[in-house]
Amino acid sequence: MELVNVNDENFFDPTPRLKSSPIPIKFISFNIGDRNCICCGEKYIKALFCYQYYCKKCLSSYINNITDNNIYLDVYIYTMDLECSEHEINRTKIPQNIQECCRNCVIILCFKQIDGYISDYGLNKNNLTIYNKVIESEKYCKLCGKLLYQGTDKKTMMQSKLCSDCYLISSGFVESPLFKKRISIIYLPWWYNSSFCNVCRTKLKFTSDCQKYCVDCYIFYIGCRYCLTTNIIFGLTDQSQCRKCKRISPIIDSSEYSGLDDFLLNNIIYDNLEEVEFADSVKINDKYFEPQNILNSIFKLKSSIRTIRWIPFPQFTDIKEITKGGYGIIYKATWSSKNETVILKRFENSKNISKYFLNELKALLHCIKNYNGHLIKTYGFTKDPELEDYIIVMKYASEGDLHRYLQKNFTKITWNKQKSHILWQISMGLETIHNESFMHRDFHSGNILFDSDDTYKNGKWKTGDLGLSQAVNNKSSNDEVYGVIPYIAPEIFKGSEFTKEADIYSLGMIMWELTTGRKPFDNVEHDHNLIYRILDGERPEITEDTPECYANLMKSCWDPDPKKRPSIKEIRLAFGDWVFRGKNKAEFDQAETKRMELIKSKKIGPEFAEKPHPRAIYTSRPLSALISKCSSIYSIIPSDSNYISRLGNNTNTISLSSQNLNSTIQNFSSSLDSNYISKELELDIESLSTQNLNSTIQNFSTSKYISAELELDIESLSSTNQNFQTSLVKRRIESLNVETHDDSGKYVKSKLKYFVI
Structure with a gap:
């Protein structure tokens, strides 16, 4: 069977051997779950061989109002008693269509235009004889007589089959006048009476006796009661037209979506089925097809295209x-x-x-x-x-976020399995995001939520807040950076773009949080000084009870080089090894013993920690200004990672005058490794002398900031410093190892921090 494109100019009839009924067919429901007639309220009766229901009263009325002999329905019928005194037709004539039946004693055996399974369940001997005749006749098309099936498989014989010449499936597109969007439509040549969405299994909302839709998937089902066909419309529009009789039906009650803008509809909701994809998905036997298999093919394709509910x-x-x-x-x-x-x-x-x-x-x-x-x-x-x-x-999530959970339950969360199990679940969430080529970009404990209602054992840890997430290949410029400073990877502070590796750094901070019950760097103000410290390589102090394997993984997540950080899959597998396969069990058992000792001695735990700094901010906020300040410092520094080692090997003391000091400073500043940054020390260059420089050096000789060495012979400094005043500006701070004399005349090396261009 060839799939028909109905968007061409040729006339298309989905059921060419059936006529459109002159009056609506109201004795069947569009909802398989209905048990009372939607027209008269009478109780439906079941078809003898199928779980299909119809209204006897409305069927009698239909037969009474049809006066011609055209075939409008493909149906198996039976009259209970040919000797019925109220028969209105020849008692010896076998009825060929439904209007030839006696309206008083006609029985529907099975509707071909409604999907169903021809069953012999509960039939008496007489009815079994009729049933076997129907099954045998199912080998041939009732409308054209074509041989459909020659096998003996009972299941296949019982399944409803439609002739591929008499029932034509088609697809096409219509322009939605509501949102100026092209919408895909599938035209089914049968009556689709399901009450659940085949994509998401949500119960359909019925808006009339022949219209229904899925509120989650934006799929509308419009039936024609004159032809018993169904249009499946994959989007919002205002009307539907039957391909057989050309009747137009206004779509009722789409006001539920009136608040949507065109932009959202065009970019979020619609994911149309392409005609080629649809044609490939519909595998039809040359002789016949089973309606349910066709539907499964259609909706399997559509189910891969998920939507967000309005x-x-x-x-x-x-x-x-x-x-x-x-x-x-x-x-x-x-x-x-x-x-x-x-x-x-x-x-x-x-x-x-x-x-x-x-x-x-x-x-x-x-x-x-x-x-x-x-x-x-x-x-x-x-x-x-x-x-x-x-x-x-x-x-x-009634239990709140990870940090809140740690505050309440820290002493109960053991090293043996619980910490790793929590992290395994968290890593599963991040891996889901990364596998779809997305980055979270705001990954911290406030966005990790505990769902206690989840059926998974005692609940499940889940990742939320994807508002800052972005596709990996999204190269659109974004000058704004939101986040929480302690969880942001150092390369972001240098102006780099977010990557999956930045999420891994954040996960490393979450790992640390589980070891202490505290948020990282909660004892300091979250300003540019903290950013400088992070860029200098400072990380939270690892607790004594942390297992070595855990600490190594955590530190690898913190690596200043993003390329050296593990992937989320590697991390998830490591957690899985610890939780499910008992790897490093002895190490974790020993860590748990140590943890309990530290808790008893009040050395770890959120209740024993110092009070958080009032300006430690753990709400995502714009950080562009701070990051711009920090990244500009590094923008002029070349990435010469070998310079420090070269500089360290140079043991010659440089004798400086005002001229060569300028040159030395400029060469030094242009070559320093960009991994180093230090605290500010402002110098008044005009007042520099051997004496006040000695004093400055002594004050800062114990600096904890480690930087490259540069040896200066201070004795050679002259008072002519004015020529290099402009060479020292407040841009970047580095440390100098300076040789000078102490009171006994010996050379002393000290560290001087200053700003360079």
Whole structure:
């Protein structure tokens, strides 16, 4: 069977051997779950051989109103009693179509235009005889007589089969006048009466006796009661046209999506089925096809294209603000239609589409393709009609984030398995993101949530807040950087772009947090000075109880060179080895013993830690100004990693005058390794002399900042310093090992920190 393209000018008839009924066929429902007639309220009766239901009263009315002999229905029928005194047809004539039947004693055996399974369950002897005749006749098409099946497989014989010449499936596209978007449509030549979405299994919403749609997938099903055909429309539009009788039906009640803008619809919701993909997915036997197999092929293709649900804002009540972040506000609310507590994440000033809102939606769309339960569940999105802000609707994690959990349960979280098991779950979430070629870009303990309602043992750790996430290959410029300083990789402070390796650095900080119950660098102000310290290589102090294998993995995540950090898969496998395969068990058991000793001696644990600094900020915030200041310092420094070693091998003392000091400083500043930066020391060059330089050196000779060596002969300094005043500017600080004399005349080496160009 050849797939028909109905967008051409040729007339197309999906059921060429059937006529369109002159009156609507109302004795069957569009909802397989209905048990009472939608027209008269009478109880439906079951077809004798299939789980198909119809209204006897409305069927009688239909037969009474049809006066011609055209074939409108493909149906197996039977009359209970040819001797019925109320027969209105010749008692000796076998009816060929439904209008030839007696309306009083006709029985429907099976509708061919409704998918079903011809079953012999519960049949008496007489009915079994009829059943066997129907099964035998199923080898041939009732409409054209073509041989369909010659086998003896009972299951195949019982399955409903449609002739590939008499039932034609087609696809096409229509322009949506609502959103100016091309929408794909599949035209089914049968009556699709399912009550659940084949993509997501959500219960369909019925808007009329022949219209229904999936609120999650934006798929609409429009049936024609004159032809018993169904249009499946993959998107929002205002009407549907039957391909057989050309009747146009307005689509009812799509107001639920009225708050959506065209931009969102075009970029987030729609993922149309391409005609070629659809044709490839529909594998049809030359003689016949089984409707359910066709549907499985169609929706298997569509199910790989996931969408985010639109939820009308009035469905949320009892909205309460919880916290405010760098680019949004978090609320707790009740989702009235589900009677469930949810989280609403409002993106402020997103009337014209916030890029963070779009980032999160796009990341969610990609990541839920291979959803493994380690990302916080997202139900959909909505829009506040008053403020016109967009809102993402997420599952409420009643136990809060990782940091809160550590504060409450630190003493109970053992080294033996619990710490590694928590991290294994966290790594699964990050791996899901990385596998879809995305980066989180704001990975910290506040975005790791504990879902106690999850059926997975005692709950599950899940990653959330993808508002800053971005595709790895996204090269669009973004001058704004949001985040929490202690969790941001050092290369970002130098102006580098975010990478997956930056997420790995953040995971290393989360690993450290599990060892202490504290957030990294919580005892200092989070300003440019902390950034300088991080760039100098400072990392949180590793606790005494930390197993060596754990510490090594954590430090590898902290490596200043992103290329030397492990991948998320390598990290996840390491955690898995510790948790599930008992690797390094003795090491972890020993660490647990040491941990309990430290807790008893009040040396570790959040309750024994010093009070956090009031300016230690753990809410994601814009950091571009700080990062710009730090990165500009490094922008002029070449990446000559061998210079320090070359400089260290030079043992010659350089005799400096005002001229050669200028030259030395300039050469020194242009060659220093960019991994080093130190604390500021401002010098008044005009006042430099041997005496005050000695004093300055002595004050800073115990500096803890380690830098490259440069030997200066201070005795040769003259008072003519004015020529190199402009050579020293407040741009970068490095340490100099300076040779001078002490009071006894001996040479003394000291470290001098100063700014260079």
